[in-house]
Amino acid sequence: MPQATLAEAIPLAIVGCGGMGHxxxxxxxxxxxAGLTPFQLVGACDPDLGNANSLADEAQAKLGGSRPVVAATLDELASATEVAAIDLTTTPRFHHTIAVDAFDRGWHVMSEKPLGLTSRACQIMMQAAARNECVLSTAENYRRDPINRLGKALVEAGAIGTPRLMVHHSIGGSDGMLISVWRHQKDQSGVLLDVGVHFADIMEFYLGPATTMYAQTRLHEPVRRNRFAGKQVATDGSAGVYERWQTQMPAEFEATADDAAYATIGFASGAVASYIEDHAARGQGGWKRTIYGSEGSLDLPGDRSGRRLRIQREGSEPVDDEALYELCPDFRLDEPTARLFGGDRFFEYTNEFSTTDSKLLAVEYCDFAAAIEGEAGRPEVDGIQGARSVAMAYAWMESQVAGRAVTLDEVFDDHLHAYQADINEGLGL
Ligand SMILES: NC(=O)c1ccc[n+]([C@@H]2O[C@H](COP(=O)([O-])OP(=O)(O)OC[C@H]3O[C@@H](n4cnc5c(N)ncnc54)[C@H](O)[C@@H]3O)[C@@H](O)[C@H]2O)c1
Structure with a gap:
């Protein structure tokens, strides 16, 4: 990672100053x-100027230096300061229009996941990036967790033999609101898109390209409840990042997007995944991410938890400590991740969640900067990979509507889009 001084750092604006922006x-x-300065934060852009000002104030308080300029639009931003890149953290509905506008100004874009609201929106973003020869990076953080890096190294080193089956089950949620109202609205996101793209990315990270899938999807809980509605925001430091907005959201609202997917996914390697993502389950919740190979299994913890993974090889005791390194002796974290986490390999870590979250966002920035500087193989999660995750999440819904198994390619290429049709229509696409 080149050591830029702040004066040489790439001028970047955060566009979208809600929870993720902050x-x-x-x-x-x-x-x-960590002594890394790939970007200088020069702007905070959001039509909600309260949010933009809040981010600019917090930036100045936390980072020192001059206050980022506040702007309601990209036009205002461009006339107020020099910008070379944006960190696109609006709600997904606006990702494609803002990205295209930014690319046409010659700015590079790191877009939050999901890359676009539909496969068609993703295609438009990728075309605009290519047309303007700009970097399009997808801000996908889960795979960058040092525990997932270790897990991937173990799989690549053959520690469990040839992967055959991945069981990925994430079950719970009842009728509670997942962070915000828009996450339950089909025309703005949907929980299976919001969370599903993370898991889609993780599955391809571990198993390579997915090819076919058959799924049943449901909308189990059409009325969702917000437990923060009308409450005072805690002032004792316990309030989460989102609480100030959640207290203002309705206590009860209609959900329009499917909230559960039950799928079988095939991969080009021949591996198969059993996938359950159920955000509506009542009673006992559940988490399981296990890869079974020809010589053993790899049990993976929740992303960003810092908990240990566990290898169980046929005929051997389970391994979850330093002995894991003997199974992948060459494994080392990349330089920015090692600097940020304070070591070049881990089998566990014990940070607060917010610290881990921040370190992984920092890793994303380093990857984005390396891509802008032309480093080969960067960004790690490019437009195509981000769009593949969007396609996989919609492939579950498209399979339900079509009543058949579907390929990832037909959704990625936007040939199959019945579930997404009214979303595209609403976007004018
Ligand atoms: N990777 C992760 O772990 C993670 C976690 C949370 C959110 N996200 C992603 O980040 C994005 C934002 O989510 P959030 O939770 O911060 O949402 P949010 O609702 O808290 O904030 C969205 C912000 O975007 C602003 N906005 C809307 N239209 C805009 C426009 N045209 N220009 C500029 N700003 C605009 C809104 O005013 C709001 O301030 C989503 O894509 C979400 O999926 C990722």
Whole structure:
């Protein structure tokens, strides 16, 4: 990673100053603490000027230096300061229009997941990036967790033999609101898109390209409840990043997007995944991410938990400590991740969640900067990979509507889009 001084750092604006926009400041703090300065935060852009000002104030308080300019639109931003890149953290509905506008100005874009609201929106973003020869990076953080890096190294080193089956089950949620109202609205996101793209990315990270899938999807809980509605925001430091907005959201609202997917996914390697993502289950919740191979199994913890993974090889005791390194002796974290986490390999870590979150956002920034500087193989999660995850999440819904198994390609290429039709229509696409 080149050591830019702040004066040489790439001028970047955060566009979208809600929860994730504010969380990204933690990434800047971690970068500064690690002596890394790939970007200088020059702008906070949001039509909600309360949010933009809040982010600019917090940036100045946490990072020092001059206050980022506040702007309601990209036009205002461009006339107020020099910008070379944006960190796109609006709700997904606006990702494609803002990205295209930014690319046409010659700015590079790191877009939050899901890359676009539909496969068609993703295609438009990729075309605009290519047309303007700009970098399009997808801000996908789960795979960058040092525990997932170790897990991938173990799979690549053959520690469990040839992967055959991945069981990925994430079950719970009841009728509670997942962070915000828009996450339950089909025309703005949907929980299976919001969370599903993370898991889709993780499955391809471990198993390579997915090819076919058959799924049943459901909308189990059409009325969702917000437990924060009308409450006072805690002032004792216990309030989460989102609480100030959640207290203002309705206590009860209609959900329009499917909230559960039950799928079988095939991979080009011949591996198969059993996938359950159920955000509506009542009673006992559940988490399982296990890869079974020809010589053993790899049990993976929740992303960003810092908990240990566990290898169980046929005829051997389970391994979950330093002995894991003997199974992948060449494994080392990449330089920015090692600097940010304070070591070049881990089998566990014990940070607060917010610290881990911030460090992983910092890793994303380093990857984005390396791509802008032309480093080969960067960004790690490019437009295509981000769009593949969107396609996989919609492939579950498209399979339900079509009543058949579907290929990832037909959804990625936008040939199959019955579930997405009214979303595209609403976007004018
Ligand atoms: N990777 C992760 O772990 C993670 C976690 C949370 C959110 N996200 C992603 O980040 C994005 C934002 O989510 P959030 O939770 O911060 O949402 P949010 O609702 O808290 O904030 C969205 C912000 O975007 C602003 N906005 C809307 N239209 C805009 C426009 N045209 N220009 C500029 N700003 C605009 C809104 O005013 C709001 O301030 C989503 O894509 C979400 O999926 C990722």
């Amino acid at each position: 969380r990204r400041l933690g990434g800047f703090v971690e970068l500064a603490q």
